[in-house]
Amino acid sequence: MQTWEPKTPHLAVDAVLRLWEGKSFKGIVLVERLYPPYGFALPGGFVERGETLEKAVLKEVKEETGLSARIRRLLGVYSDPRRDPRFHVVSVVFLCDAEGLPTAGDDAKRVHLLKLEDIPFDSLVFDHAKILEDFLKA
Amino acid sequence: MQTWEPKTPHLAVDAVLRLWEGKSFKGIVLVERLYPPYGFALPGGFVERGETLEKAVLKEVKEETGLSARIRRLLGVYSDPRRDPRFHVVSVVFLCDAEGLPTAGDDAKRVHLLKLEDIPFDSLVFDHAKILEDFLKA
Numbered sequence: 001m002q003t004w005e006p007k008t009p010h011l012a013v014d015a016v017l018r019l020w021e022g023k024s025f026k027g028i029v030l031v032e033r034l035y036p037p038y039g040f041a042l043p044g045g046f047v048e049r050g051e052t053l054e055k056a057v058l059k060e061v062k063e064e065t066g067l068s069a070r071i072r073r074l075l076g077v078y079s080d081p082r083r084d085p086r087f088h089v090v091s092v093v094f095l096c097d098a099e100g101l102p103t104a105g106d107d108a109k110r111v112h113l114l115k116l117e118d119i120p121f122d123s124l125v126f127d128h129a130k131i132l133e134d135f136l137k138a
Numbered sequence: 139m140q141t142w143e144p145k146t147p148h149l150a151v152d153a154v155l156r157l158w159e160g161k162s163f164k165g166i167v168l169v170e171r172l173y174p175p176y177g178f179a180l181p182g183g184f185v186e187r188g189e190t191l192e193k194a195v196l197k198e199v200k201e202e203t204g205l206s207a208r209i210r211r212l213l214g215v216y217s218d219p220r221r222d223p224r225f226h227v228v229s230v231v232f233l234c235d236a237e238g239l240p241t242a243g244d245d246a247k248r249v250h251l252l253k254l255e256d257i258p259f260d261s262l263v264f265d266h267a268k269i270l271e272d273f274l275k276a
Contacts, residue, residue, distance in 0.1 A: 006184040011228060046144040049226045053217040077212060077230050079191040089185045090149060092215050092230075130140040 006076070009079065009088040013017070013057040014044030015096040016075060016135050017065065019113055028119070028132075029102050031064050032110040037085060039125040042132075044091065046116075057094050065111050066103035069096040075135060083127040095130055143217075147217065147226040151195040152266070153183030153234040154213060154273050155203065157251055159164060165268075166257070167240050169202050170248040175223055177263040178250070180270075182229065195232050202243045205236040221265040231269055 017029040030040045034038040045060040047053060056070055061069045081091040102111040114120070116136065121129045153169040168178045183198040185191060192209055199207045210233040216229040240249040252258070254274065259267045 005225060006148055007187060008149040008185045009187050010144055011149055047146045047217075047228070049145060049147050050219045052219070053215055053228065074212070074215060077191055077215065079185075081188045081190070087143060090185070090191065090230075092228075 009081075009090045011047045012044055012089050012091045013047055013053050013060060014042040014091050014093045014131065015029075015057050015061050015069065016093060016132065017043055017067070017069060017098060018060060019067075019102065020097055020099050023085045027113045027115045029098070030064050030114055030119075031069070031104075031129055032112060032137070033070050036124045040120050040123045040128070041125050042093070042128050044093075046089075047075060053092050054094075057092075057096065061096060062105075064105045064109055065098075065103060067098040067100055069098040071096055075138075076131070078127055078131060080127065089126075091126075091131075095135070147219075147228045149185045149196050149231045150197060150227050151178040151185055151191050152229050152231045152269065153195050153199050153207065153268065155199060155205070155207060155234045155236060157205075157240065158235060165251045165253045167203050167205070167236070168224060168250050168252055168257075168262075169242075170250060171263060172247055175260055175263045178258050178261045178266070180231070180261050180266050182231075184227075191230050192232075195230075195234065199234060199236070200243075202247055203236075203249050204241040204243060205238055207234040207236040209234055213276075214269070216265055216269060220267065227264075229264075229269075233273070253259055 015055045019026040075093040157164040185194040213231040
């Protein structure tokens with residue numbers, strides 16, 4: 001087996017996270033970043049080697065919002081090399097559902113529960129405005 | 139901006155590549171690997187930094203089969219850490235369509251046009267048997 005390793009884009013996961021109270025839809029959960037780039041973002045983060053994307057997205061949601069979510073489906077994959085100002089990051093986006101009260105995680109990000117009509121599109125970082133637009137228009 | 143870079147899984151793209159002659163479905167195109175792991179595989183390969191997944195999968199299809207394909211849709215994302223025996227590779231799989239005659243590419247892989255009834259499931263490398271099974275049963 002070869003020992004050469006390819007240099008591929010960095011890999012992240014993000015969640016379009018819907019919050020429910022029984023059968024009532026309460027809104028979607030966004031986090032406010034305390035590190036650059038500043039702004040609102042979908043819950044998510046980099047994938048570690050050795051973990052599946054499904055585990056990674058549920059772990060990130062838990063860490064950032066305190067919520068135990070369920071994955072509903074794969075929404076899309078975003079790979080424009082300019083979507084992250086730092087380096088090339090490909091994001092795999094899942095639709096997730098959760099119940100309960102979101103709380104800011106250990107990394108002290110603030111969390112926001114937002115009605116679909118109140119999404120702050122102009123304050124979303126990366127291409128998260130496009131991701132949410134694709135979701136809303138699908 | 140930070141200069142730290144995360145160490146995430148390697149990223150690949152693969153195509154479930156359908157071949158058409160006008161309105162007639164002719165089969166799917168698989169490549170026979172000349173390098174380990176040996177066996178049949180979906181056309182595909184590693185993604186380079188700076189290229190989108192869509193460009194990457196069409197480039198790999200072209201290189202390995204000579205075909206100019208069109209992407210129909212995203213089929214799925216496969217991220218089991220054990221799916222590739224070499225290291226952790228996450229594959230994003232697209233359904234692609236092409237017309238014409240497949241020919242082995244520069245890297246001298248052989249290409250095979252196979253009816254759906256003749257897919258050599260036992261000879262497929264990585265988790266490509268599962269990917270094709272998911273496709274056929276979707």
